[in-house]
Amino acid sequence: MADTITMQVARYRPGQEAEPVFQSYDVPLRKEWAVLDGLNHIKDHVDGTLSYRWSCRMGICGSCGMTVNGSPVLSCATFLTDYAPGPVRVEPLRNFPVVRDLVVDIGDFMAKLPSVKPWLIRDDEPPEGEYLQTPDELDDYKKFSMCINCMLCYSACPVYALDPAFVGPAAIALAQRYNLDSRDEGAADRRDVLSSAEGVWACTFVGECSTACPKGVDPAGAIQRYKLTAATHALKDFLLPRGAR
């Protein structure tokens, strides 16, 4: 095994470049080094001006998403040796405006998130103790509660690229996380946004969101399930006379 690997890193400094350019760096190739370790090596020892986000380096904070050799991944959980002998191409996440180097603007998601009301909605006062929930009921939504908001799914989804108004995979999965929670009563409140044209109906089930998801959330499944729910609802509305509803 060679002991270095070339990383081609996309650089974009507003005011300096009109569009991203690639800069190559040679970094040591070590068995346990993630792509993020390579970037940290560059930043600490070669070029302090390289900008990117990271924090937990254990795949749970969701800040280090990047495009590595064309695929959206968590750079702290993707290893350099998997790309040996290289070069490794590191670019910012696709489908988001690039702020600087590998940093993208996820403001769009942050603005959309509250619109699907991802919080527990109840009309009544909470009980003295806990709401009871069996392990089976927990399993009904557990998968969808694993989202770390890393945005890999948005980066993978071509529909989001083409139609930025699309609410998008993670936000819909989070809405489903609450819709399917036995303690929640807010499904009706979420329906307007979810079943709008920019909601689930914009998704053509490309499925790349679920392929990209590092936490097994399966947003594509969440969306597809909601389509079924929404369609059943619409059918009922359509078939039943107004008074009977």
Place this chain on the structure above:
Amino acid sequence: MSTFHNVVVVGGGGAGLRAAIAVAEANPRLTVAVVSKVYPMRSHTVSAEGGAAAVAGPDDSLEEHLYDTISGGDWLVDQDAAEAFVQEAPRELLRLEHWGCPWSRQRDGRIAVRAFGGMKKKRTWFAADKTGFHMLHTLFQTTLSNPDVVRYDEWFVTSLLVDDGQVYGVVAIELATGRVETVIANAVILCTGGCGRVFPFTTNANIKTGDGMALAYRAGAPLKDMEFVQYHPTGLPFTGILITEAARAEGGWLLNKDGYRYLQDYDLGTPTPHPVLRSMELGPRDRLSQAFVHEHDKGRTTDTPYGPIVHLDLRHLGAEVIDAKLPFVRELCSKYENIDPVKELIPVRPVVHYMMGGVHTDIHGATSLTGLYAAGEVACVSINGANRLGSNSLPECLVFGARAGQAAAEFVTSTRTAPGAAVYAQARDAQRLLEREFARHAEGSHIGGRERIADIRTEMQTAMENGAGIYRDGESLAKAADRLRDLRERFGRATVDDRSRTFNTEAVALLELSFMLDVAESIVVSALHRGESRGAHQRTDFPGRDDERFLAHSLVRRTPDGGGLVDYMPVKITQWPPGERVYGR
């Protein structure tokens, strides 16, 4: 430019978000801002795995949780604070349940609890082994429903605005634009988390650089018990990724290189096939980490390129238990170590994990400065004493986050003091100061050569590991203090190559390093002064606990020349006089 909010919370982790909700609930007319250098859901609370302790079942009692906490903290715990803590923890965790936290459940639908190190009863609530993740996201999503909570995401706070001993807001850099902004407020709550990055090998995220401790320290608030740094006994070599204590609570064993459960040699009980509470692998973290050092001295650890290790054995638990209770452990091991804990041993070593010390506060989260509050890991309310028990920290964030929020809300509702002209002048100055600071570091031509931020940081971390590690003595600490003085001087020559305003992470790293140097120094000074061994602070030159002289909290204040001045305040003891810490017997 400046904006105004009644209360500013610095930090969007467990403590910060809980505090913000508490402010909004206490008085809906108040506006509250959450300023955080990362998006709130990226805060380090997200990495907490094991669980959150609160008395839950009928077979447990507040008394027992209180006693475990006090003895676990080697009696350096303020018993009134700990009492408030154990009393309010269950309610707080229950509130989180009402907000949707997916706690793991028993068959009948009630909350499940698990065992944890140093706890006599099973009282640790958990959401599989992603407890912090679920708690943080639940809190974050709950704040989304509250329009009174205004967020300033990716704003880096650089200093507090202080006028005449009262705090009136913060100065911050908006990272996306590089603009220096001020947020004026009647009260500030610091919830910036810990400072593990002061050490080389830590479970802590990149963002845990002790900013809030340094902010308060510089503003004149004393830091308390800074010498107590917790090493967690089971971190993965190289990455420092934590293998949660829950792995041992579910029945994991620690083995030395001969496959021997070595903890039995360190007065931690006798090995049994099934886990026994407060015994062996379920002893407290300080004792387990210390045992590792002794094993190493006896040559019974295994050497690896990343230092000596022992092994954590989960194989006998079987795939089913591991997948149900410890799925993240399995995921982390396979991802970062390429091993499957169902079939293989996990290499582990002690790793810096948690800061018992912090900004000194009373039991309402109030600091010594008017208008300044602190909660979470940044604060030292003194419920953790000389050694925090696993799973006490998450509920601490909630209990004291809520208390600080309420106290701050009351304070701003009842006082009329408005920020004077001096504050606004300071706000204007702050911008110029920061610009000048950067210009200085950005200048290429320094007398005495240029210094890289990363080099200074690495040397600081090494100095801390060597001088103020699991075992320390007067000599090692003095040497560390020297090194730090030296590094501070070199810091003046540190250069920033990045001149861009947009998302300048090099500038952030520079500011963080300056914060860390302050924090490191406060740790070393405090440790030098405490001539005894207690909990996580083990002096080889003073091996015994000395209640005569040191049953007291250390308080370190910053002197004008940048040094630290240490004095002591008494520990509040209401029920339990200091006793012997007994585990496994």
Place this chain on the structure above:
Amino acid sequence: MRRRSPEPLVWLLFSAGGMAAALSVPVLLFLFGVAIPLGWLPRPDHAHLLTVLRSPITKLVLFGLCVLALFHWAHRFRYTLYDGLRLKKLSGLIIVFCYGGALAGSAVAGYVLLRA
């Protein structure tokens, strides 16, 4: 009042069509489009096919299949034009072409099957 969108209903038709097509089209296309013309299988007796075709059940089933399959095409093709060729601007036109086409096709199918 919630804005009524026809999207769920056309999606249901799309899905039903997708399912019907997935289940029955491969075998039918294989038989009549490939295997029989190639002579891999003997040509079925005309009389037999006519009897089968004249049964009202067959007519109904085939009619259902045609309508659903056409709506499946209409819906999917609409999005193919939107995304694949980036023609969302022409949305109005595309909708008329696709669903209109499906309706017209259904009418033809009805006519052909009734007459058979």
Place this chain on the structure above:
Amino acid sequence: MTYVKPISTLWWLRRPSYFLFALRELSSVFVAWFVVYLLMLVSAISAGPEAYHRFLDWSTGRVLVLNVVALLFVLLHAVTWFNLAPRAMVVPHVPPVVVLVLHYLLWLGLSAALAWVVLR
């Protein structure tokens, strides 16, 4: 001052998975073609034996090529459709694999039944 990367109309050529998706979407055209072909067949059958045989003769050559391509696309449609089914249809207490297997069994059964009706 952010940079937004323009999207090419040929975006679906950029990644193999996108290309496969594009093919899957295109399958609908061949489903529609099948309807046309089926209706032509029905007309031919109802028009009498000669028409029927003429139709089958016509179905060799170029039409056959078209039908082979159409068959491949329709198979792609069927396989992707069944594979995705368990994700949309979540039946409580039934593992997704079972849903998947049931779909394939149904497909098999129905195909056999149709073939039997035709070839009997």
